Amino acid sequence: MGFPPIGIMSLSSVLKRAGHEVVMFDQANPETPNEIIIEEIRRQRPALVGLSFLSTTSYPYAKLLARQIRAADANVKLAFGGVFASLNAQLVKLQVPEVDFVCRGDGEQLILDLVERLDDPAAVAGVTWQERGGRLRHNVNRPLDRDLDQWPFPDRESLALDFVESMPLDVPAVLSLERFTTMQTSRGCPWPCVFCDIPVFNEGKWRSRSPEHVIAEMRQLQADGYGAVYFVDDHFLLQPKRIQAICKGIGDNDIRIQWGCEGRVDSTCMELFPAMAKAHCRTLMFGLESGSQRVLDRLNKEQTLEEAERAVTKAKDSGIQIVHGFFVVGCPDETEADMRETFRFASRLRIDTFGFNRLCVYRGTPLWQEYVRRGLVDDAADWYKYFKCSSIDPTVLPGETIHRIRQEGLRKLIVYKLARYPVQAFKLLYRFFRHMPAGDVLRLLSKPFLGPKGGMTNAEVVSRAVEHAELKSDAAWLTQVSDEALEHAMHESRAERARIQAAAEAERRAA
Numbered sequence: 001m002g003f004p005p006i007g008i009m010s011l012s013s014v015l016k017r018a019g020h021e022v023v024m025f026d027q028a029n030p031e032t033p034n035e036i037i038i039e040e041i042r043r044q045r046p047a048l049v050g051l052s053f054l055s056t057t058s059y060p061y062a063k064l065l066a067r068q069i070r071a072a073d074a075n076v077k078l079a080f081g082g083v084f085a086s087l088n089a090q091l092v093k094l095q096v097p098e099v100d101f102v103c104r105g106d107g108e109q110l111i112l113d114l115v116e117r118l119d120d121p122a123a124v125a126g127v128t129w130q131e132r133g134g135r136l137r138h139n140v141n142r143p144l145d146r147d148l149d150q151w152p153f154p155d156r157e158s159l160a161l162d163f164v165e166s167m168p169l170d171v172p173a174v175l176s177l178e179r180f181t182t183m184q185t186s187r188g189c190p191w192p193c194v195f196c197d198i199p200v201f202n203e204g205k206w207r208s209r210s211p212e213h214v215i216a217e218m219r220q221l222q223a224d225g226y227g228a229v230y231f232v233d234d235h236f237l238l239q240p241k242r243i244q245a246i247c248k249g250i251g252d253n254d255i256r257i258q259w260g261c262e263g264r265v266d267s268t269c270m271e272l273f274p275a276m277a278k279a280h281c282r283t284l285m286f287g288l289e290s291g292s293q294r295v296l297d298r299l300n301k302e303q304t305l306e307e308a309e310r311a312v313t314k315a316k317d318s319g320i321q322i323v324h325g326f327f328v329v330g331c332p333d334e335t336e337a338d339m340r341e342t343f344r345f346a347s348r349l350r351i352d353t354f355g356f357n358r359l360c361v362y363r364g365t366p367l368w369q370e371y372v373r374r375g376l377v378d379d380a381a382d383w384y385k386y387f388k389c390s391s392i393d394p395t396v397l398p399g400e401t402i403h404r405i406r407q408e409g410l411r412k413l414i415v416y417k418l419a420r421y422p423v424q425a426f427k428l429l430y431r432f433f434r435h436m437p438a439g440d441v442l443r444l445l446s447k448p449f450l451g452p453k454g455g456m457t458n459a460e461v462v463s464r465a466v467e468h469a470e471l472k473s474d475a476a477w478l479t480q481v482s483d484e485a486l487e488h489a490m491h492e493s494r495a496e497r498a499r500i501q502a503a504a505e506a507e508r509r510a511a
């Protein structure tokens, strides 16, 4: 999914409203590699450089950039923030001494407070830092911010986002040719799924913006020419009253933006699916995870297969155009029969699109804690890594078996969907071909049939800007390599990407 970096865009508008100047860069934009970012820091001499990264996987790149910035400017104040930094603040501070402040949790009020106290952060709640004498300071947590309406809408003006819009979709968030962006209308999810760290990040709470505030942003987006929005909420479907009010607000204000969101299948909002479809909800994405109740229970998903079936059927009957199923394979105690059952289950459901990802374990999740207890990960040595469960847990099927059954399952699933639901499949393919390069659609469809010879989609080509070919298949390793090895991989990847693009360009010209 090519999404704009809404985290830094949110902080930018907060800072600007308070009278500060802000310049943003997206490291994922091929036009602003580290060298350009550093050059700009040298030129503009900011008071604070904030590096925002979401996940364990992008920590090595943030670390590398922080080291490069520090080498270029010994005095600039450097801050880290985002989910991974929040959950591992003290360890990150110790591992990256170049960074002055590791910021935990929501950043809006925190960054306002921090810019006022760059030389004396002792009183800034939520910051981890080091005193001149070397003592590590972990300031008190910030109370969870419940009044999300107080903050301005993200700054969508100041960052070149054409490259995001031109990114092909691996998962069809909202398949539309309209101008696209993301919004966040709520934060958190209280359910205890073993693979997720969101409850820890949000102290097990769910908080939301008021329907009026959400509608005001949508009106603004429509006025600015946006026609498609995806809500990056962890669980959009939690509160029926709020959704009802949002749908009503969309109708009352003649908002025609097509939107998508994700949520749980046991949501009480199911009755509202028809109202959502009427309010232009085009895409609903559900975490279905498995077709085996035993595996769902092992993942502590607290959902049943019947609930999944009911939610998908209800969504399709209500006229939601794309219903997506997220599945995980390679779970603890999952057998080959369970995996096959998952693919059978997916073919029974009326989902339009699907993804079957390998289960990975991240620090901060209940599964990580279990693995520490079982001696499969060493918290002190492994905290900045993530693992495919199959690489470390003997109760998970071997990687090759998972890969083989997944390829088989995908082949059968695609053939079955085309044969059993030809109209639905045709409509979807029509939309795919309208909104994605034809080559990418064909490659995505044929990949499970061709195996490793299948070639790359554009999305894979783009992702190689940061993940090098051989390493891509085992990205977890990237979180564990030395800076030099990572730098080398990034250099190789850029060269490879340039070669691929040149070849594609030559092919296009010849055609």
Ligand code: B12
Pocket (backbone or CB within 6 Å): 001, 002, 003, 004, 005, 006, 007, 008, 010, 011, 049, 050, 051, 052, 053, 054, 055, 056, 057, 058, 079, 080, 081, 082, 083, 084, 103, 105, 106, 107, 108, 110, 111, 184, 188, 195, 196, 197, 198, 232, 233, 234, 362, 363, 364
């Ligand atoms: C949207 C999203 C994506 C988008 C991101 C697009 C983009 N350019 O930003 C896409 C689809 C690309 C994506 C990909 C991945 N994601 Co993701 N993603 C999310 C999701 C659902 C929302 C993130 C978001 O936009 N939040 C809204 C903004 C406003 O919040 P924010 O970024 O956290 O920023 C706030 C604070 O953190 C803080 N802050 C942030 N930065 C800074 C910096 C400073 C200096 C300060 C002071 C404060 C601060 O202030 C902000 C405002 O309050 C989160 C779940 C979540 N709730 O965080 C998962 C999540 C971050 N993703 C996750 C994962 C695992 C991934 C992938 C590894 C998946 C995969 N296997 O490929 C990749 C890795 C991508 C990468 N390069 O890091 C995990 C991370 C777990 C972990 N511990 O590592 C999460 C937490 C989901 C989960 N339930 O576990 N993701």
